[in-house]
Amino acid sequence: MLFWQILIAGFAISSLYALGATGFTLIFGVTGVLNLSHGAIMVAAAVAAWAASESLGVGSYLGAVFGVLTGLLLSLTTYFLVVGRLQKSRKIREEEKEIFILTATLLWGIMIQEAIAYLYTNNAKTVAPIVEGVVSILGVRTPANELFTAFVCWLTIGALWLFVNRTRVGKAVVAASMNPRGVTLLGIELSVVYVVVWAIYGALAGIAGVLLGMFFGVSSYSAGPLTASAFSIVVLGGLGSVYGTLIAAYVVGYLETLTAYLVSPAYRTIPALLLLVVVMYVRPRGLLGRR
Amino acid sequence: MLRRIVLSPPVWISLIVVVAASTLPLYVSGYILGLLTIAYYFGVFSMAWDLLFGFANEVNFGPTFLIGLGAYTAGILDNLYQPPIFVCVAAGAFAAVTGGVVLALPALRMRGPYFGLMTLVAVLMLQNFVVVAAELTGGEIGLTVPDVISIDDKVNYWIALGFMTFSGAVLYGLSRSPVGLILQASGQDAVQAGALGFNLTKHKLAAFVVSAFFSGLAGALMVFYLGAASVGTFIDVTVGVQVIIGAVIGGRRTILGAAIGAVFLIAMGEALRPLGDLATFIVSGMALFVVLAFPGGLLGMVKGAREAT
Numbered sequence: 001m002l003f004w005q006i007l008i009a010g011f012a013i014s015s016l017y018a019l020g021a022t023g024f025t026l027i028f029g030v031t032g033v034l035n036l037s038h039g040a041i042m043v044a045a046a047v048a049a050w051a052a053s054e055s056l057g058v059g060s061y062l063g064a065v066f067g068v069l070t071g072l073l074l075s076l077t078t079y080f081l082v083v084g085r086l087q088k089s090r091k092i093r094e095e096e097k098e099i100f101i102l103t104a105t106l107l108w109g110i111m112i113q114e115a116i117a118y119l120y121t122n123n124a125k126t127v128a129p130i131v132e133g134v135v136s137i138l139g140v141r142t143p144a145n146e147l148f149t150a151f152v153c154w155l156t157i158g159a160l161w162l163f164v165n166r167t168r169v170g171k172a173v174v175a176a177s178m179n180p181r182g183v184t185l186l187g188i189e190l191s192v193v194y195v196v197v198w199a200i201y202g203a204l205a206g207i208a209g210v211l212l213g214m215f216f217g218v219s220s221y222s223a224g225p226l227t228a229s230a231f232s233i234v235v236l237g238g239l240g241s242v243y244g245t246l247i248a249a250y251v252v253g254y255l256e257t258l259t260a261y262l263v264s265p266a267y268r269t270i271p272a273l274l275l276l277v278v279v280m281y282v283r284p285r286g287l288l289g290r291r
Numbered sequence: 292m293l294r295r296i297v298l299s300p301p302v303w304i305s306l307i308v309v310v311a312a313s314t315l316p317l318y319v320s321g322y323i324l325g326l327l328t329i330a331y332y333f334g335v336f337s338m339a340w341d342l343l344f345g346f347a348n349e350v351n352f353g354p355t356f357l358i359g360l361g362a363y364t365a366g367i368l369d370n371l372y373q374p375p376i377f378v379c380v381a382a383g384a385f386a387a388v389t390g391g392v393v394l395a396l397p398a399l400r401m402r403g404p405y406f407g408l409m410t411l412v413a414v415l416m417l418q419n420f421v422v423v424a425a426e427l428t429g430g431e432i433g434l435t436v437p438d439v440i441s442i443d444d445k446v447n448y449w450i451a452l453g454f455m456t457f458s459g460a461v462l463y464g465l466s467r468s469p470v471g472l473i474l475q476a477s478g479q480d481a482v483q484a485g486a487l488g489f490n491l492t493k494h495k496l497a498a499f500v501v502s503a504f505f506s507g508l509a510g511a512l513m514v515f516y517l518g519a520a521s522v523g524t525f526i527d528v529t530v531g532v533q534v535i536i537g538a539v540i541g542g543r544r545t546i547l548g549a550a551i552g553a554v555f556l557i558a559m560g561e562a563l564r565p566l567g568d569l570a571t572f573i574v575s576g577m578a579l580f581v582v583l584a585f586p587g588g589l590l591g592m593v594k595g596a597r598e599a600t
Contacts, residue, residue, distance in 0.1 A: 034404050085583055092586045095479060099350045100582060102407065103539055107579040110532065114572035224528055228411060235408050270419055273412055280409060284401050 014253025071206020238289025348478025361507025387507020542588025
């Protein structure tokens with residue numbers, strides 16, 4: 001009984017982690033940017049969905065769409081206002097850009113977080129779930145929302161896979177992650193590819209954020225921990241490797257669920273952190289990392 | 292060499308500022324002195340951070356790991372055995388250096404973002420530990436220490452100012468020394484600097500140890516100024532972010548700029564306090580603007596203006 005319970009609860013949360021971290025790893029793989037405002041964008045999407053469905057009363061479907069659009073918009077803003085400017089800046093030397101982008105996205109994330117706190121307070125907000133009710137699987141009473149979350153996560157990841165492997169634009173994105181100069185030589189505008197990637201990232205982060213808001217509820221305080229967990233999942237799996245990220249998301253998700261069920265919810269995050277430290281010491285490039 | 296450093300404009304200007312600042316207790320209120328005392332400790336945090344970020348080009352997201360180790364070691368020791376305060380402070384600095392070495396030895400094998408993540412994880416682990424080991428550390432409520440350095444605002448202020456001056460002098464001297472140059476070279480082109488025969492890991496480790504020493508010392512001293520330690524004031528990631536913002540606003544790779552930035556940041560935060568949540572928003576926005584428009588920070592702007600004329 002407990003076994004199935006952990007298996008099902010862990011699956012839903014792991015899928016959510018996978019979706020959240022996929023966007024993060026995609027941005028790194030293609031543009032080489034670690035976006036430390038990731039958590040803040042997810043929270044903003046969730047809060048936007050909450051605000052739209054609660055105060056505007058547009059219902060949970062339209063609210064979710066509104067949330068995803070917010071994620072998309074914020075992601076593009078991040079690119080045009082912060083990251084893109086630093087990438088093109090002539091005042092900063094090439095080899096120093098990485099740490100400037102890290103610092104700048106960190107600051108940008110704090111700005112988003114504080115803006116949310118100012119407009120909608122620090123209280124936790126739970127987005128009204130799209131699917132309600134309880135389903136019984138193998139004798140485990142599971143909220144339908146959990147299944148819905150896992151389903152949407154995999155649907156989105158599947159759609160991303162199709163996009164990357166089966167469309168022309170998607171192939172350009174993969175090519176840009178392998179060899180940016182080669183892509184330019186083929187006559188594809190690299191900056192357009194970057195905008196496309198940031199847009200995809202925004203949609204992924206938006207969906208993940210809204211689902212998270214339905215699953216756990218979010219507050220502006222969640223932004224930092226969310227970035228940290230996406231960061232650790234991605235590093236655990238190997239920076240830039242999407243498959244590694246998916247595996248790592250399940251490892252972390254189940255580790256947390258096991259700890260929460262068997263030991264105590266208070267220690268939830270500790271084993272995953274320890275595992276991360278061990279992996280970093282033994283195999284710094286992560287599970288499936290290339291370098 | 293030494294003569295040139297001592298007579299260079301940044302040094303004598305700082306000396307004038309310090310002398311002027313040391314006369315402040317004669318004519319400003321205790322409230323402002325208290326604020327500046329905290330600001331000076333933050334100045335040391337930011338300067339210690341700049342040594343790694345500005346010179347070795349390593350983003351340390353965990354300045355509060357070192358600060359927290361120093362602060363909590365000193366606080367717990369005082370709580371349990373009440374030795375003289377300087378013993379507690381020394382123990383705090385020692386703990387920070389030890390923790391720094393344990394963290395840096397494996398972490399320095401990694402580059403860029405991996406190093407940053409390791410330091411971030413260290414902060415989260417320390418935070419978890421403090422909350423879990425509540426009997427020893429006071430957990431989320433915080434730790435109250437029985438002793439304070441002094442109950443007089445002015446004495447506390449002078450101690451903080453003196454400590455910041457001393458730390459600034461050591462860190463600035465170090466950054467202008469051959470060691471600082473090697474660190475800078477390793478930050479700009481690690482392969483080439485290594486090919487020139489410098490042991491980069493050794494130098495970076497040294498920088499980390501010095502950074503840890505001053506962070507831990509400042510953390511421990513701040514505990515005995517505040518009379519209490521809590522996760523929110525010493526360890527939380529937001530505290531680390533403040534340290535980082537201070538160094539970035541003031542000017543990267545300047546050491547002295549970091550102190551200016553931190554003092555400016557604390558003063559701004561206090562001045563904007565009536566705005567509530569918006570205060571942090573504005574301060575982060577300003578820092579972001581500085582990063583985007585003037586990557587060199589406040590001191591970089593001054594330097595740029597001087598070079599342009």
